[in-house]
Amino acid sequence: MTPQAVLAQPFTLPNGQVIKNRLFKSAMSEALSDRTCVATPELARLYGAWADGGIGLCVTGNVMIDKRALGEPGNVVIEDDSHLPALKAWAQAATRNGTQCWVQLNHPGKQSPKGLNKETVSPSAVPFRPEMKMMFATPRELTEAEIHGLIQRFANAAAIVKKAGFTGVQIHGAHGYLVSQFLSPHHNRRNDAWGGTPEKRRRFVLEVYRAMREQVGPDFAIGIKLNSADFQRGGFTEEESLDTIRALADAGIDLVEISGGTYEAPAMTGVKASKEPVKESTRQREAYFLAFAEKARKAVKTPLVVTGGFRSVRGMADAISSGAVDFVGLARALAIEPDVPKRLLAGQEPREQVRPLKTGISFVDKTGLMEVSWYTGQLKRIGRGQAPKPRESALWVFVKIMAQQAGLGRKKAPKRLRAT
Numbered sequence: 469m470t471p472q473a474v475l476a477q478p479f480t481l482p483n484g485q486v487i488k489n490r491l492f493k494s495a496m497s498e499a500l501s502d503r504t505c506v507a508t509p510e511l512a513r514l515y516g517a518w519a520d521g522g523i524g525l526c527v528t529g530n531v532m533i534d535k536r537a538l539g540e541p542g543n544v545v546i547e548d549d550s551h552l553p554a555l556k557a558w559a560q561a562a563t564r565n566g567t568q569c570w571v572q573l574n575h576p577g578k579q580s581p582k583g584l585n586k587e588t589v590s591p592s593a594v595p596f597r598p599e600m601k602m603m604f605a606t607p608r609e610l611t612e613a614e615i616h617g618l619i620q621r622f623a624n625a626a627a628i629v630k631k632a633g634f635t636g637v638q639i640h641g642a643h644g645y646l647v648s649q650f651l652s653p654h655h656n657r658r659n660d661a662w663g664g665t666p667e668k669r670r671r672f673v674l675e676v677y678r679a680m681r682e683q684v685g686p687d688f689a690i691g692i693k694l695n696s697a698d699f700q701r702g703g704f705t706e707e708e709s710l711d712t713i714r715a716l717a718d719a720g721i722d723l724v725e726i727s728g729g730t731y732e733a734p735a736m737t738g739v740k741a742s743k744e745p746v747k748e749s750t751r752q753r754e755a756y757f758l759a760f761a762e763k764a765r766k767a768v769k770t771p772l773v774v775t776g777g778f779r780s781v782r783g784m785a786d787a788i789s790s791g792a793v794d795f796v797g798l799a800r801a802l803a804i805e806p807d808v809p810k811r812l813l814a815g816q817e818p819r820e821q822v823r824p825l826k827t828g829i830s831f832v833d834k835t836g837l838m839e840v841s842w843y844t845g846q847l848k849r850i851g852r853g854q855a856p857k858p859r860e861s862a863l864w865v866f867v868k869i870m871a872q873q874a875g876l877g878r879k880k881a882p883k884r885l886r887a888t
């Protein structure tokens with residue numbers, strides 16, 4: 469079979485949902501809500517571009533479940549159905565051209581920059597490592613009642629996502645946010661029903677899944693993005709991740725997307741926690757977490773996606789043909805070339821290559837935070853109807869952000885979506 473034929477195969481999820489090809493857009497936070505955290509027409513335009521570009525399954529950037537807990541400025545928040553028309557307009561654009569579109573639901577926990585929320589919460593009051601303390605506050609420990617409240621918020625948001633016309637939800641269980649904090653022995657030091665053993669640390673994510681399922685019924689897709697590991701001393705390990713995948717599979721999860729890392733060790737975009745060189749086998753196979761996906765494949769029958777590092781038609785097709793995964797997850801490639809699926813499905817290489825972003829300022833380049841800002845800028849351009857700028861200077865973008873934060877920039881609030 470040619471690589472393009474491999475990628476073009478449809479796939480039926482266990483719940484009966486048909487995905488038209490094996491290309492999966494992984495979540496990218498768009499920072500495109502209005503000042504009241506409501507979806508804007510720019511979001512609909514951006515997702516329309518991806519739908520028209522041929523992606524099979526598209527996951528939105530993280531949408532928050534609690535207005536008191538934003539992860540970044542510009543997050544959409546879903547707390548009730550008072551802004552359903554805006555969500556409906558977004559869903560309508562995102563699901564055209566036979567595209568499945570799932571909303572990623574998230575709570576940042578402690579991983580939210582200082583000044584954005586009144587306070588930050590987490591399973592335990594564990595501080596960040598010294599270099600990060602300037603940007604992130606030590607969180608307050610969640611109470612038992614608050615934990616139950618958050619589970620209900622995830623479930624309620626999932627019900628509204630379904631009502632809006634999206635075709636599924638994805639729990640953000642990766643990258644060091646709240647669900648991932650509960651799973652991690654480093655961040656979760658509790659000794660009650662929510663921590664102390666791997667089973668108890670898994671309870672939060674399993675209860676979130678069950679509460680969502682109760683709200684959306686058996687046929688609506690619920691997936692999860694999960695870390696293969698945190699790459700942090702004393703953190704979530706591969707063994708615990710495999711056990712969590714097994715438990716979620718038994719509970720009935722429809723799809724597992726594999727990633728890795730946290731803000732403190734940003735492995736998800738290929739920034740390495742250790743100084744060891746990248747293994748030749750990883751370089752050849754492109755994807756950062758494929759070896760772990762092979763282990764997950766042996767552990768469960770649930771459909772799998774691996775995200776991070778895919779760059780060529782051959783790399784993507786080989787990952788599917790190897791049987792390790794059912795879909796290939798792509799993020800940054802779609803921010804600089806929204807219709808790249810069309811080329812991949814025709815057997816052509818991407819026009820634009822994802823390249824390392826360097827400002828030349830060592831502490832900025834080490835954290836990986838510039839990646840998000842630079843790519844978010846590209847998403848905003850597409851949302852405004854402009855072409856992305858794949859060769860925009862990282863240093864220039866950094867200077868612009870600094871100027872904006874110092875109050876020198878002019879910031880226009882995007883308009884709200886109107887009902888159609």
Ligand SMILES: Cc1cc2nc3c(=O)[nH]c(=O)nc-3n(C[C@H](O)[C@H](O)[C@H](O)COP(=O)(O)O)c2cc1C
Nearest residue numbers: 494495496497529530776777798799800840843844
């Ligand atoms: C601008 C930007 C925003 C991101 N936002 C999210 C997010 O909201 N949720 C998430 O799970 N991952 C997020 N990620 C991580 C990506 O989904 C993906 O795991 C990572 O970029 C590696 O895939 P790639 O090599 O194909 O880019 C983001 C990445 C970027 C560049």
